[in-house]
Amino acid sequence: MAAPTYDVERELIARGARVVAGVDEVGRGAWAGPVVVAAAITDLSVPPAGLTDSKLLTARRREEVAAAVDSWVRAYAFGAAEPEEIDTLGMTAALRLAAERALAALPIRPDTIVLDGKHDFLGAPWAVRCVIKGDQSCVGVAAASVLAKVHRDAMMAGLGETYPEYGFAGNAGYPAPVHRAALAEFGPTPHHRMSWAYWDDLPAWRHLKRPRVEPVVDGQLGLDLG
Structure with missing residues (x-):
């Protein structure tokens, strides 16, 4: 598989972007824990060897690559939305909240975002370029992918x-x-998402399930893609 490149970043810079941040999330499909977003800004230098989509790396290799990214990348930051926020807002809005927190925590404010996937969950006022499989093709997004995964895994291990x-x-x-x-026997912890459909399959605990939020898309109710 080809290594990620700066093709998208260079195109955006040629169009006037000054600071481009790659953004990726992890934890969207989990039943427990936060959804975490990482934002990474590079200086277009040669990336660490092995940098790619975090899902294509073993846990050990991810940690090695993340350590190399930490000392190489120009700037990065994390943002999270907790299970309670996911239940209250819906996944799409929770992703936006986590991304906004990550971007606000950066020491340099980007003016353009490269977002992994085809759905722009950030929206205005951010200038966003969505790239399907951006975590495999774009250096900045790949860096965010690895950083986010290692960071969230450590949180969940804790x-x-x-x-x-x-x-x-x-x-x-x-x-x-x-x-x-464990869910069937002990029920939820304070870190479980209580509005998700899996509670329907847990008879002893399904009475705890919360209604799922329907997100607003372009002013109308839409499908929560989380």
Whole structure:
């Protein structure tokens, strides 16, 4: 597979962008824990060896690449939306909130965003370029992908020390068998998303399920793509 390039960043700079940030999220499909967004700004220098979509790397290799990115990238920051915010706002708005927090935490304000995927969950006032599989093709997005994944995995491992039955250190809050079994036996922790459909399959706990928020898209109710 080809390594990510600066093709998109260079095109945007040629069109007038001054500071371009790659943005990617992790934790969207998890049952527990926050959704985390990383924003990364590069200086168009040669990226660390092995940089690519975090999902294509082993856990050990991700940590190695993330350490190299940390000392190489011009600037980066994280933002998160917690389960309560996801339940209250819906996933699309929660992603926007997490991204805005990440962008606000950057020491340099970008004027253009390269966002992984085809859905712009940021919107105005940001100038956004959506790139499908941007975490594989764009250096800045790949850097954000690796940083976000390693950061969130560490957060979930920390939660796993408090809630060892759920196996968070291994599954990061995603629906692995040990996680499903713990939910059925012990019910939710304060870090579970309470509006999600999986509660329908847990008879002892489904009464705790919260109504799911329908997001507003262009002024109309739409599908929450989370």
